[in-house]
Amino acid sequence: MGRQPCCEKVGLKRGPWTIEEDHKLINFILNNGIQCWRMVPKLAGLLRCGKSCRLRWINYLRPDLKRGAFSEMEENQIIELHARLGNRWSKIAAHFPGRTDNEIKNHWNTRIKKRLKVLGLDPLNHKPAEQEENLEENSETNKGSTSPKQQEETKTSDITHASSVGNENGEENFKQQDGEADVTTSIETTNNDSNNQEMLFNGISHGPPFSVDDSVLLQPLVDGESSSTQLDDSLQKWIESLDSMFSWDSIEQFQECFFLLENS
DNA sequence: AAGTTCCCCAACCGCATGAGG
DNA sequence: TCCTCATGCGGTTGGGGAACT
Numbered sequence: 089m090g091r092q093p094c095c096e097k098v099g100l101k102r103g104p105w106t107i108e109e110d111h112k113l114i115n116f117i118l119n120n121g122i123q124c125w126r127m128v129p130k131l132a133g134l135l136r137c138g139k140s141c142r143l144r145w146i147n148y149l150r151p152d153l154k155r156g157a158f159s160e161m162e163e164n165q166i167i168e169l170h171a172r173l174g175n176r177w178s179k180i181a182a183h184f185p186g187r188t189d190n191e192i193k194n195h196w197n198t199r200i201k202k203r204l205k206v207l208g209l210d211p212l213n214h215k216p217a218e219q220e221e222n223l224e225e226n227s228e229t230n231k232g233s234t235s236p237k238q239q240e241e242t243k244t245s246d247i248t249h250a251s252s253v254g255n256e257n258g259e260e261n262f263k264q265q266d267g268e269a270d271v272t273t274s275i276e277t278t279n280n281d282s283n284n285q286e287m288l289f290n291g292i293s294h295g296p297p298f299s300v301d302d303s304v305l306l307q308p309l310v311d312g313e314s315s316s317t318q319l320d321d322s323l324q325k326w327i328e329s330l331d332s333m334f335s336w337d338s339i340e341q342f343q344e345c346f347f348l349l350e351n352s
Numbered sequence: 353a354a355g356t357t358c359c360c361c362a363a364c365c366g367c368a369t370g371a372g373g
Numbered sequence: 374t375c376c377t378c379a380t381g382c383g384g385t386t387g388g389g390g391a392a393c394t
Contacts (some may be wrong), residue, residue, distance in 0.1 A: 104388085105361075126379065142380075143363065178382060193383075194361050 101135040105144055109134055113141055114149055147188045154186025158195055166192060166200060171214045 101109075116132035122145075125138035134141065160167070163185065169180045177189035177196075184192065201211040208216055 102364075124379075139365095139380085140363075147362070173381065189382075190362075197384095198360055 099135065100137050100140075102140070105148075108143070109136070112151060113145060117145060117149075143190075147190045151185055152185075153188070158199075162187075163195075163200055163203070166196065167204070167214070170196065170200075 100250070105113075110133050112134055113128070116128060120131070122128065125142045128134070128138055128141045129136045136144075165183065166180060169183060173179050175193075177193040181187055181189040181192050196211075204211045204214070210216070
């Protein structure tokens with residue numbers, strides 16, 4: 089007797105989101121907020137499951153998202169956090185306002201991993217690759233003698249001790265406070281309020297999170313790739329409205345953008 | 353120019369977790 | 374305490390564009 093799926097899959101749309109779907113979702117959330125994701129698609133008139141709506145909102149439509157390439161400083165912070173927290177992307181993302189766990193995870197898998205390998209470090213535990221080989225040999229002998237959870241704990245303590253930014257009491261901190269206490273203090277000094285504001289503002293000024301060279305399919309943009317010649321009037325207005333905004337605090341302003349967009 | 357390979361990233365899947373009855 | 378359900382999370386996939394041959 090398996091668990092029921094989170095939603096009725098039959099008849100639901102999958103794959104890339106269209107601009108119309110995005111508009112419906114954003115409009116609904118701005119007008120109604122989020123009480124229950126499962127109800128969102130029904131009430132918003134979307135043929136999507138709630139899970140898909142949630143993911144779309146969190147990873148792409150949220151107005152406070154910071155888009156664009158990661159700076160070297162951000163990459164270094166990710167490496168530092170990964171050394172302590174492992175693949176807990178949501179925890180890592182919590183230190184980067186405007187970034188999503190998915191974004192950081194993708195960036196890790198596509199860029200940072202390679203960067204570490206070039207440096208001769210194992211991306212899993214941040215140890216030099218040779219050392220890692222020895223570790224694997226040893227772990228072979230222990231195979232079957234430990235539960236997955238025990239193995240995970242072992243890995244965790246390895247990561248902590250191996251961290252190049254090491255903390256003498258890393259393992260203890262990890263267990264007591266999910267490994268975040270010391271990281272938080274070091275990272276937060278760089279993510280102060282003014283910095284956050286700047287990032288938020290920069291994120292907004294990147295323009296809409298989609299291109300319009302195809303009027304139906306929503307295509308993600310690479311940072312700086314947007315071309316005003318490709319934008320239709322409504323989207324141009326969108327960009328102008330966003331650029332003129334100081335912050336996303338005012339939902340009314342945001343709604344006005346949509347009003348303009350829909351009525352243009 | 354055409355074909356192939358590589359790379360990126362949005363989206364999906366399935367399990368974990370926690371709240372509430 | 375157990376069960377159900379909604380949400381969160383991390384691993385993985387696949388489409389599409391870029392780079393290369």
